[in-house]
Amino acid sequence: MAFLSRELGIDLGTMNLVIIEGRQLLLQEPTIAAIIIEELKMVEWGQAAKDMLGRVPDSIEVVQPLRNGVIAEYEITENLLRFAIQKVCGTMLVFRPRILITIPCGITSVERRAVHEVGLGTSSREVFLMEQPLAAAIGVDLPISTPSGNMIICLGGGLTQAAVLAMNSVVTSETSQVAGLRLDEAIQGYVRKKYGIIIGQPTAEQIKIRIGSAVQVEQPQSMEIQGQDQVTGLPKPVLLTTDDVVDALHDPLEEIAGTARKVLEKTPPELISDIIDRGVALCGGTSLLRGIDKYLTKTLGIPAYMVDEPTICTALGASKAISMREVYRRSIIQG
Numbered sequence: 294m295a296f297l298s299r300e301l302g303i304d305l306g307t308m309n310l311v312i313i314e315g316r317q318l319l320l321q322e323p324t325i326a327a328i329i330i331e332e333l334k335m336v337e338w339g340q341a342a343k344d345m346l347g348r349v350p351d352s353i354e355v356v357q358p359l360r361n362g363v364i365a366e367y368e369i370t371e372n373l374l375r376f377a378i379q380k381v382c383g384t385m386l387v388f389r390p391r392i393l394i395t396i397p398c399g400i401t402s403v404e405r406r407a408v409h410e411v412g413l414g415t416s417s418r419e420v421f422l423m424e425q426p427l428a429a430a431i432g433v434d435l436p437i438s439t440p441s442g443n444m445i446i447c448l449g450g451g452l453t454q455a456a457v458l459a460m461n462s463v464v465t466s467e468t469s470q471v472a473g474l475r476l477d478e479a480i481q482g483y484v485r486k487k488y489g490i491i492i493g494q495p496t497a498e499q500i501k502i503r504i505g506s507a508v509q510v511e512q513p514q515s516m517e518i519q520g521q522d523q524v525t526g527l528p529k530p531v532l533l534t535t536d537d538v539v540d541a542l543h544d545p546l547e548e549i550a551g552t553a554r555k556v557l558e559k560t561p562p563e564l565i566s567d568i569i570d571r572g573v574a575l576c577g578g579t580s581l582l583r584g585i586d587k588y589l590t591k592t593l594g595i596p597a598y599m600v601d602e603p604t605i606c607t608a609l610g611a612s613k614a615i616s617m618r619e620v621y622r623r624s625i626i627q628g
Contacts, residue, residue, distance in 0.1 A: 307451025
């Protein structure tokens, strides 16, 4: 009878939407939609829409309905989430699922209510919410139910969230809008300033993924990209190296480290000693940047490490929390 009451954990992020049931990954797609502007009709979503970025006529707009972790385009977000749930549950929702959607730390009651309303708009039976650092910690099995300190940094696309957790609650947290997208913008700005070449965000993201690093490496990699000469407007190739990316990312990475420092400064001394012993857990897509664990270990003076399955652990924790609602009832927000 399990299928009669499906329970889904949903990580609704700025860049990616992840849905998990139990421990099974059901969906992982970019949080992007392609819209016909005149009709306000969604024609594509997910990876198909992301592939259209910068390649569509004026009549179609490719949008990210979430900005900095919160809903900016309500109807588009609702439609996108509805399509995603229908994809994993089927279009005939005879037995409507219960869902738990993760939300950023520190958002306003209005922003929180918008997420809850979006969830209800998908025809789900019940909608629960949980803060993302808590869900991520549950997903990677940090011992947050104890009175000892655990620190996690969620490095997403639109937000960086650093939090200290104990007794299934957030003790202290800080949120910054310097995250994956800001790293892409830093690469774009660096290439334009140093080489006089204009590149798009998708190209900057590929540079970050393929040759990017937070620290200097012994064997730098290189990558040739095609950009637009900002003087002539004509295509122009340029060869970038890992050292270029390290230079480009210096300032935003300093801001990310600063967010973590603010949390540590507000943390009670007893919990700090626990964190020093256990280290700082890193999750989210931006945690995949080479050397970011070494960078944060050096700048914070506390060991930082990347968790297993960093891109899906938040949805995994949400799925675990909704299936064990009684255990995590103090951590779950009831709409």
